[in-house]
Amino acid sequence: MGFSVNTNTGAMAALQSLTETNKGLSQTQSRINTGLSVSSTKDDSASFTIAQTLRxxxxxxxxxxxxxxxxxxxxxxxxxxxxxxxxxxxxxxxxxxxxxxxxxxxxxxxxxxxxxxxxxxxxxxxxxxxxxxxxxxxxxxxxxxxxxxxxxxxxxxxxxxxxxxxxxxxxxxxxxxxxxxxxxxxxxxxxxxxxxxxxxxxxxxxxxxxxxxxxxxxxxxxxxxxxxxxxxxxxxxxxxxxxDADLAKESAKLQALQVKQQLGVQALGIANQAPQTITSLFR
The missing domain is CATH 1.20.1330.10 (f41 fragment of flagellin, N-terminal domain)
Incomplete structure (x- = not known):
């Protein structure tokens, strides 16, 4: 793969991974805060509508x-x-x-x-x-x-x-x-x-x-x-x-996602530093 300052595929991949991790972290935090795994029809339409009828x-x-x-x-x-x-x-x-x-x-x-x-x-x-x-x-x-x-x-x-x-x-x-x-x-x-x-x-x-x-x-x-x-x-x-959310499971998932978030930030930082190596070619 050639070196380019216009396109940093490594950074893009790291950013996508971090974005997905943040999305999962937000969802897990919401479940822990509300105690619900299905709090709206966006989470699971079938389960939500059945629950509403039962309510x-x-x-x-x-x-x-x-x-x-x-x-x-x-x-x-x-x-x-x-x-x-x-x-x-x-x-x-x-x-x-x-x-x-x-x-x-x-x-x-x-x-x-x-x-x-x-x-x-x-x-x-x-x-x-x-x-x-x-x-x-x-x-x-x-x-x-x-x-x-x-x-x-x-x-x-x-x-x-x-x-x-x-x-x-x-x-x-x-x-x-x-x-x-x-x-x-x-x-x-x-x-x-x-x-x-x-x-x-x-x-x-x-x-x-x-x-x-x-x-x-x-x-x-x-x-x-x-x-x-x-x-x-x-x-x-x-x-x-x-x-209802399984809070024990969500708690364990939260810790795993927090670690992934930290690693994702580090990976993105490393990927963003990659184009800097090109400057060494011009010394």
Whole structure:
């Protein structure tokens, strides 16, 4: 190869090699800084678009989880209220048995009746208080609760119709279909006390049904929440498999590229000195 000051092929080759090394070094530093091997569609279009779709699903599952948590709170409040009402009905039944005893005098029956009315009115207080986020499953006018179960289109129509679960209103107001004790019910006489015993037995049976319904709904929500949490973890792991960088590997690569960069700079310096040897020919 002839000597030329116009064209230094050695320097050009060294420069190309150094440029490629710097490009790899920049890419490796970016991966270490972001923790991602695929941070944009320029890195890997297929992996990036799949990851973006999964990120959208992950965001949707967070909404599902939030919806289920809200429904769980509503049902838990209703369950606590129903359990308390069931305990009160048991106490009312005991009072009714006492008042139905023909061996007590009217003064004692009146005192028992006062206790009974206080317990009766407490049911209304509990029903009115069993509200969460504007929903009260114990009050007939309190509405029902509906929550997202998944992101699935439930009817497959193409128009998104979310798969959801609903918990019906139990309607535990006094004088209703569940708590059959009227708002003015008393045990002021033996006959009223005897009739009240039958009413309270019916109420107990109805409350047991409500408790079973609420308990089943709570367990279903818990199971769906647990599944949603696991599904979110799996999707998040899948996204990581697609786009996360192996930092141990990138760290080792960074050190190798830094050494190559230093050697490349030295090689370029040597190549740039080559034309200077031509001047010795003219001495």
């Amino acid at each position: 959208g699903d992950l965001g949707g599952l967070k909404s599902v989880s939030s919806s289920l948590s809200r429904a769980k709170s509503v049902v838990d409040v209703a369950t606590a209220g129903t359990e308390q009402i069931s305990d009160i009905v048991n106490e009312m039944k005991a009072k009714a048995y006492q008042a139905a005893d023909d061996g007590i005098d009217s003064a004692s029956r009146d005192a028992i009746n006062e206790d009974f009315k206080a317990l009766r009115d407490q049911i209304t207080t509990i029903v009115d208080s069993s509200e969460f986020n504007g929903t009260n499953l114990l009050k007939a006018s309190g509405g029902t609760v509906t929550a997202l179960q998944s992101l699935k289109d439930s009817d497959g129509s193409g128009t998104w119709d979310p798969d959801s679960l609903s918990v019906a209103n139990q309607g535990l107001d006094l004088g209703g279909s569940v708590v059959t004790v009227s708002a003015s019910g008393e045990i002021d006489t033996q006959a009223n006390a005897q009739a009240m015993i039958d009413t309270l037995e019916t109420t107990q049976e109805n409350l047991n049904t409500s408790l079973s319904t609420l308990g089943a709904a709570s367990r279903k929500i818990d199971a769906q929440s647990e599944f949603t949490s696991k599904l979110s973890d799996v999707i998040e792991g899948g996204i990581g498999n697609l786009v």
